[in-house]
Amino acid sequence: MPADLVLRNARVDGYDGDVDIVVRGGTIDAIEHAASVDDRCPVVDAAHRYVSPGLVETHVHLDKSCIVDRVQNGEGTLAEAIREVAKAKAAFTVDDVHARASRTLERAIVQGTTRMRTHVEVDPGIGLRGFDAVRALFDEYAWAIDLEICVFPQEGLTNNPGTEALMIEALRRGARVVGAAPYVDTDPHAQIDRVFAIARDFDVPIDMHLDFTLDVTKMDVEYVCAKTREHHYGGRVAIGHASTLSALPARRFDEVATMLADAGVAVTVLPSTDLFLMGRGFDHDVPRGVAPVHRLVRAGANASLATNNVLNPFTPFGDCSLLRMANLYANIAQLGQPDELALCHDMVTIRAAQLMGVADARVAPGANADLVVLDCLDRVQAVAELAIPLHVFKRGRMTASRVPAMLHRP
Numbered sequence: 001m002p003a004d005l006v007l008r009n010a011r012v013d014g015y016d017g018d019v020d021i022v023v024r025g026g027t028i029d030a031i032e033h034a035a036s037v038d039d040r041c042p043v044v045d046a047a048h049r050y051v052s053p054g055l056v057e058t059h060v061h062l063d064k065s066c067i068v069d070r071v072q073n074g075e076g077t078l079a080e081a082i083r084e085v086a087k088a089k090a091a092f093t094v095d096d097v098h099a100r101a102s103r104t105l106e107r108a109i110v111q112g113t114t115r116m117r118t119h120v121e122v123d124p125g126i127g128l129r130g131f132d133a134v135r136a137l138f139d140e141y142a143w144a145i146d147l148e149i150c151v152f153p154q155e156g157l158t159n160n161p162g163t164e165a166l167m168i169e170a171l172r173r174g175a176r177v178v179g180a181a182p183y184v185d186t187d188p189h190a191q192i193d194r195v196f197a198i199a200r201d202f203d204v205p206i207d208m209h210l211d212f213t214l215d216v217t218k219m220d221v222e223y224v225c226a227k228t229r230e231h232h233y234g235g236r237v238a239i240g241h242a243s244t245l246s247a248l249p250a251r252r253f254d255e256v257a258t259m260l261a262d263a264g265v266a267v268t269v270l271p272s273t274d275l276f277l278m279g280r281g282f283d284h285d286v287p288r289g290v291a292p293v294h295r296l297v298r299a300g301a302n303a304s305l306a307t308n309n310v311l312n313p314f315t316p317f318g319d320c321s322l323l324r325m326a327n328l329y330a331n332i333a334q335l336g337q338p339d340e341l342a343l344c345h346d347m348v349t350i351r352a353a354q355l356m357g358v359a360d361a362r363v364a365p366g367a368n369a370d371l372v373v374l375d376c377l378d379r380v381q382a383v384a385e386l387a388i389p390l391h392v393f394k395r396g397r398m399t400a401s402r403v404p405a406m407l408h409r410p
């Protein structure tokens, strides 16, 4: 088979100096010095820059992105964000969600994201309009990104009749993950129980919003770990936020970290949202509310860093850059050593892919050629300096590119 592409003069983790990446059939066929390929093979010159695995977004809400101009955002609390989005959602149409979700998805692609799990909410108010709009993007953007939907009840499950039937219908129509938001339910544990039951019926993974508070008396993480063990679901459960972990004393944190590692429950931290919404009751010494997931990794659990919300009352910011999330996390978690910055990159690439059940998302022979040429020399510099993605490839085909900045001297 002729090669689809050779990416020359690339810096790759685990290789010395510049190497060439040869792609055949959408897969990395070889990584070698001065690879010889057919003259007709397309060549892209990485020009001695770092080639990262495609970035992996484990947690974003495409359906409610880009609505800051339609909502109040005065208090900056979680309650206000849920309330305002619930109001705005009534006016969502399939076309409206499709347009906003496409815009957000395209920004993510340009930032180097090649795989994404998006949460989509269903309830009797929105019905399946949000789901149908986002579901259409699977095929429309398959050339650039692998997209999967985690369907979840943002406004509660056991307290919101009709919601479970909609979640089940969404799973029948192609949602691949079931989610939860127990903290908005009148009976959080009953919601968790139902979500495990649905997951088992459909044989799909679970990705819950959990413990999105600084009140450590309201933690559900231990309950979720127990349910994960009971259902033999280790490796297929993730939780997002887990802000309470940021409020635990070290010894207690270590106990929970060991429990997460043993149960096989991964944690996604959402630094931008957590920083924006947590600690609103404080007028000084405001806590950060961001779970120290690098310490979970040291304890043997898996973790990822993700975007969560873009331009809505949960997070009125966003450029869909996962490298910015890695940098933001490193900054607030006070991580500056090379191995620590490398871990932050892993949490938006290989560890994020692992959370989604994709075993090997490295730049290595046999892996999908999902690649990003970053304007830097290695992954440590990528996180420290917020390196710009210059070329993005999905299965070896270039999907986005930009020109490096140039000075125009007099």
Ligand SMILES: [Zn+2]
Pocket: 059, 060, 061, 119, 209, 240, 308
């Ligand atoms: Zn979320």
